[in-house]
Amino acid sequence: MSSVSLYETYVRAPIRFERGEGVWLTTEDGTRYLDFAAGIAVNSLGHAHPHLVEALKTQADKLWHLSNLYDIPGQEELARRLTEATFADRAFFTNSGAEALECAIKTARRYHHSRGDTGRFRIITFEGAFHGRTLATIAAGGQAKYLEGFGPKVEGFDQVPYDDDAALKAAITEETAALLIEPLQGEGGIRPIPDERLRAIRQLCDDAGILLVLDEVQSGVGRTGKLFAHEWAGITPDIMAVAKGIGGGFPLGVCLATEEAASGMVAGTHGSTYGGNPLAMAVGNAVLDVILEDGFLDHVRDVALVMKQGLAAIQDRYPDVIDEIRGRGLMIGIRTVMPNTELVGAMRAEHMLSVPAGDNVVRLLPPLTTSVEEAREGLARIEAAAARLSSSKKAISA
Numbered sequence: 001m002s003s004v005s006l007y008e009t010y011v012r013a014p015i016r017f018e019r020g021e022g023v024w025l026t027t028e029d030g031t032r033y034l035d036f037a038a039g040i041a042v043n044s045l046g047h048a049h050p051h052l053v054e055a056l057k058t059q060a061d062k063l064w065h066l067s068n069l070y071d072i073p074g075q076e077e078l079a080r081r082l083t084e085a086t087f088a089d090r091a092f093f094t095n096s097g098a099e100a101l102e103c104a105i106k107t108a109r110r111y112h113h114s115r116g117d118t119g120r121f122r123i124i125t126f127e128g129a130f131h132g133r134t135l136a137t138i139a140a141g142g143q144a145k146y147l148e149g150f151g152p153k154v155e156g157f158d159q160v161p162y163d164d165d166a167a168l169k170a171a172i173t174e175e176t177a178a179l180l181i182e183p184l185q186g187e188g189g190i191r192p193i194p195d196e197r198l199r200a201i202r203q204l205c206d207d208a209g210i211l212l213v214l215d216e217v218q219s220g221v222g223r224t225g226k227l228f229a230h231e232w233a234g235i236t237p238d239i240m241a242v243a244k245g246i247g248g249g250f251p252l253g254v255c256l257a258t259e260e261a262a263s264g265m266v267a268g269t270h271g272s273t274y275g276g277n278p279l280a281m282a283v284g285n286a287v288l289d290v291i292l293e294d295g296f297l298d299h300v301r302d303v304a305l306v307m308k309q310g311l312a313a314i315q316d317r318y319p320d321v322i323d324e325i326r327g328r329g330l331m332i333g334i335r336t337v338m339p340n341t342e343l344v345g346a347m348r349a350e351h352m353l354s355v356p357a358g359d360n361v362v363r364l365l366p367p368l369t370t371s372v373e374e375a376r377e378g379l380a381r382i383e384a385a386a387a388r389l390s391s392s393k394k395a396i397s398a
């Protein structure tokens with residue numbers, strides 16, 4: 001039995017971090033790590049960003065919590081800025097990604113219900129998807145490893161293969177309310193939906209009279225070099241779930257929707273005790289101050305290009321370690337030849353953090369504030385990690 005009185009749901013790396021600054025984390029014993037995991041795409045502005053620290057401290061002196069029984073000016077402000085910057089007209093704030101998805105799913109079902117189309121409640125999702133760990137979102141994600149042992153799967157989710165358009169079309173019935181997808185799968189292994197296909201999917205939804213719901217919990221808020229990943233394809237969804245990067249490390253999510261898609265969500269249909277809490281709003285607004293600054297997304301794209309070129313060169317030198325580089329912006333996947341956890345381990349030995357994903361991929365999700373020099377430092381460490389695996393493999397076969 002473990003000596004720690006926690007659920008044993010996580011297999012944790014035995015490293016204890018004490019503080020962070022930008023892209024760097026420091027352990028209790030003073031070892032510095034380059035953090036290209038960023039709390040799984042959460043620390044969008046790195047650790048201890050002065051503007052975020054200031055925003056949180058200032059709000060902490062005023063008010064922590066009110067409930068949604070009263071006006072919260074920070075919510076109105078953040079909702080106004082998010083709707084001005086996106087397709088959306090309405091926002092509902094949550095504390096996590098899964099809750100933003102729950103709100104998105106409820107909004108889509110309720111839309112059809114409020115129009116008298118009460119039989120339309122089913123949601124189509126893609127194989128390899130990840131939408132969270134609540135009972136509805138594990139049903140939406142459809143992954144057996146997350147569903148097993150938790151009783152009957154929540155009804156109303158139909159999963160289709162990742163790249164089978166015929167199966168997708170065939171799955172749409174008169175009971176279908178919406179299609180829910182990540183424009184760029186995160187946990188599934190940094191698997192992008194080509195722009196052209198996303199446009200075709202938008203058209204398919206329009207033709208079938210169903211809503212397009214995007215999960216941009218991981219790909220959103222500047223991660224791919226646009227404010228949201230779907231912008232690359234030039235389409236807009238009807239509903240979108242956002243979290244992770246929007247809070248920069250403070251628990252915050254949001255469900256965004258058009259006026260029409262949100263029309264069924266009238267008084268009393270949904271709620272959250274903490275959602276939109278003044279502390280979260282102060283931090284969310286501070287994150288947007290930085291990300292919406294002129295030139296910020298250009299910086300993300302510049303650093304992403306350095307990473308892309310550097311990784312391609314490393315792949316050329318170590319084809320026995322790296323099989324493929326993919327992704328967009330600073331949402332990067334390295335598909336490895338050996339089990340992906342070996343590269344994650346070798347990088348950790350080089351004092352660099354990354355995240356394993358599906359399809360044998362190692363995810364790089366550095367803070368969006370990572371500088372070109374820090375990106376080059378990261379590349380040097382990845383190269384050293386690849387060399388470890390490459391030579392150790394040769395040593396074994398020799």
Ligand SMILES: *Cc1c(COP(=O)(O)O)cnc(C)c1O
Pocket residue numbers: 095096097098099101130131132133182186187215216217218219243244
């Ligand atoms: C992380 C993630 C979620 C779940 O977010 P939580 O905050 O863990 O509930 C949902 N969708 C995607 C794409 C994610 O990456």
